[in-house]
């Protein structure tokens with residue numbers, strides 16, 4: 001369902017774009033997601049986008065990125081290690097624009113950070129929450145608390161209150177890590193992927209269902225926590241490469257949204273870069289959905 005290692009380029013749109021392009025990067029522990037926008041602000045048009053597994057980063061400059069219009073700005077989230085960051089920066093030498101990596105702070109783009117040490121929060125979590133908060137504000141739901149679920153290599157479930165304060169969140173292993181942990185810690189769990197069943201009657205189904213229900217149950221628990229704390233039902237947004245796998249098995253109402261991290265990066269970019277733009281872009285419509293990764 002997702003499109004691995006593939007770039008989609010709208011050449012007509014790319015050539016029409018003004019020189020205010022933003023390359024947005026989301027580097028996770030499994031894959032690098034990128035998108036080129038025609039302006040550094042919410043509602044910007046996506047000119048091209050793609051995804052690469054981390055082991056294929058070296059192909060970007062000579063592959064997907066070669067034909068791209070040069071970005072004026074590069075803004076990214078990265079949670080992979082320093083080695084990966086260095087390899088990404090090497091590919092970015094294709095252009096003059098220096099990359100800015102987002103570091104979570106005390107407050108940015110409408111979100112207040114409740115983490116004990118704000119900078120120790122994963123930047124992907126921070127940026128996705130900024131995207132979620134912007135989305136709620138844009139559709140008049142700024143008075144609602146929010147749960148943000150990201151299903152990637154790891155799974156995170158964040159709680160944001162009705163005033164835009166990040167209360168805290170949980171981290172649990174993603175599907176792949178859960179399975180590998182069970183395989184490596186036992187003698188009898190080397191089996192093919194199974195199906196999600198309410199009452200599994202074989203090892204494959206038992207493992208697949210266990211992982212899926214662990215995630216669904218964790219989300220349900222965080223929704224309960226927020227309901228008790230905030231006194232109202234949260235809006236639940238789910239994103240990430242494996243979000244579609246969880247969707248059929250959730251027990252709380254939710255919306256599957258692609259590109260929450262890109263929404264967040266555009267909101268941050270508006271604060272950092274839009275003031276540098278001429279009035280040319282003053283009337284770009286706000287908050288169109290960004291769709292990425294398919």
Ligand SMILES: Nc1ncnc2c1ncn2[C@@H]1O[C@H](COP(=O)(O)OP(=O)(O)O)[C@@H](O)[C@H]1O
Nearest residue numbers: 002004028029030031152153154176240241242
């Ligand atoms: N076609 C696919 N290609 C890659 N990963 C996929 C695919 N479908 C589902 N996944 C799952 O999505 C996860 C990667 O999602 P992603 O959001 O890119 O993670 P991260 O941000 O941690 O790199 C993988 O761990 C895998 O379980």
Ligand SMILES: CC(C)(COP(=O)(O)O)[C@@H](O)C(=O)NCCC(=O)O
Nearest residue numbers: 028029079120121122152153154171
């Ligand atoms: C929790 C994460 C591993 C998620 O990574 P991902 O699944 O997106 O690759 C990442 O956000 C991270 O390294 N966080 C730093 C620790 C923290 O957020 O508390």
Ligand SMILES: [K+]
Nearest residue numbers: 028124150152
């Ligand atoms: K991620």
